[in-house]
Amino acid sequence: MTIRIFKIFSNSLYLISVIVLIIFVLYNWLNFYINAPGPLKNDVILDIKRGTSKKELKLKLREKEIIRNNYSLDIVEIITKKTFLPKAGEYKIKKQTTPIELFKILNNGKVYQRRILIKEGMRSIDIINKINNEKFLESTIQIIPKEGTIFPDTYNFVKGEDRNALLERMQIKMKEKMLEIWKNRNNNLPYKSPYELIIMASIIEKETGIASEREIISSVFINRLNKKMRLQSDPTVIYGKYFGKENLNNIESSDIKNKNPWNTYQIRGLPETAICNPGEASIRAAAMPAKTNFFYFVSNGKGKHNFSSTLKEHNKNVRKLKEIIILKKND
Numbered sequence: 001m002t003i004r005i006f007k008i009f010s011n012s013l014y015l016i017s018v019i020v021l022i023i024f025v026l027y028n029w030l031n032f033y034i035n036a037p038g039p040l041k042n043d044v045i046l047d048i049k050r051g052t053s054k055k056e057l058k059l060k061l062r063e064k065e066i067i068r069n070n071y072s073l074d075i076v077e078i079i080t081k082k083t084f085l086p087k088a089g090e091y092k093i094k095k096q097t098t099p100i101e102l103f104k105i106l107n108n109g110k111v112y113q114r115r116i117l118i119k120e121g122m123r124s125i126d127i128i129n130k131i132n133n134e135k136f137l138e139s140t141i142q143i144i145p146k147e148g149t150i151f152p153d154t155y156n157f158v159k160g161e162d163r164n165a166l167l168e169r170m171q172i173k174m175k176e177k178m179l180e181i182w183k184n185r186n187n188n189l190p191y192k193s194p195y196e197l198i199i200m201a202s203i204i205e206k207e208t209g210i211a212s213e214r215e216i217i218s219s220v221f222i223n224r225l226n227k228k229m230r231l232q233s234d235p236t237v238i239y240g241k242y243f244g245k246e247n248l249n250n251i252e253s254s255d256i257k258n259k260n261p262w263n264t265y266q267i268r269g270l271p272e273t274a275i276c277n278p279g280e281a282s283i284r285a286a287a288m289p290a291k292t293n294f295f296y297f298v299s300n301g302k303g304k305h306n307f308s309s310t311l312k313e314h315n316k317n318v319r320k321l322k323e324i325i326i327l328k329k330n331d
Contacts, residue, residue, distance in 0.1 A: 037096035039065045045112055047159070050088040057086055072099040082107070090159045113156040118170065120152040120279030121205045127277065137163045148198040148274025149174055177280060185287035190225045201286040202274035206235035210304055214282055218289035220297055220307065229295065231264035239275035301325065
């Protein structure tokens with residue numbers, strides 16, 4: 001009797017051991033499986049539409065070769081004891097993403113961030129056209145914002161985001177940056193409001209792309225304003241000529257005589273509005289100009305400018321420029 005009981009106990013123990021071993025091997029194999037590199041050969045953008053069922057999604061993942069079979073994510077659910085609840089949106093799936101990594105990506109809802117670049121010096125009409133032409137955004141911007149109210153930067157957005165909401169983010173950032181710099185501006189500047197600071201910055205933005213020249217050019221315009229001199233800035237003439245149209249960036253001598261709210265050869269003080277949307281560097285230059293005695297500047301024919309304190313010296317620099325232009329034409 002004792003021997004029989006012992007045999008039954010031994011057999012039961014053996015069976016339990018086999019079952020435990022099988023479970024152990026199976027568990028480790030499943031763990032290995034969900035952490036093994038997936039079959040995806042290249043990074044892809046996965047777009048999950050609203051209302052997509054789990055079954056439909058698994059078939060899509062299989063078709064795109066992101067997972068090896070339709071049960072990959074079910075196995076992750078079993079091992080992690082977490083429910084698979086994918087969120088709608090776009091996701092960037094990297095090559096060889098493991099099943100457990102994929103599970104986490106889709107469950108966490110960290111959707112793919114697309115980008116749109118707004119360059120310094122762009123006009124509002126050109127920015128709105130760019131936003132409205134971005135195919136991954138929704139709705140339409142109907143009204144062109146006032147010049148100088150959009151902050152140039154790189155902005156992230158997700159597919160399906162509202163265009164007007166994106167524009168609002170750009171405008172809020174400009175307002176915040178404008179007020180921040182306004183608070184730290186130099187004393188005794190001839191601006192009546194923060195927006196006049198932006199107007200000046202927009203002119204500086206269009207006058208030069210050379211970082212080392214911005215504060216100097218700013219000083220020239222500040223000196224002229226303090227002396228009640230016209231700014232005589234060519235970019236303001238260009239803006240007045242092509243306002244609301246394609247910007248051709250060229251003017252003729254007759255354009256200088258054209259009277260409009262932006263032509264600083266004809267008006268005194270600052271233009272009615274900004275002539276573009278300036279970047280942070282130009283806004284800071286407008287708020288913190290260099291201290292100089294310069295009242296004039298002209299291109300040196302090599303990408304930079306020559307600055308002068310007197311009209312006589314300025315005219316000399318203009319003659320030098322004309323000589324360089326003639327030499328270039330004859331080459």
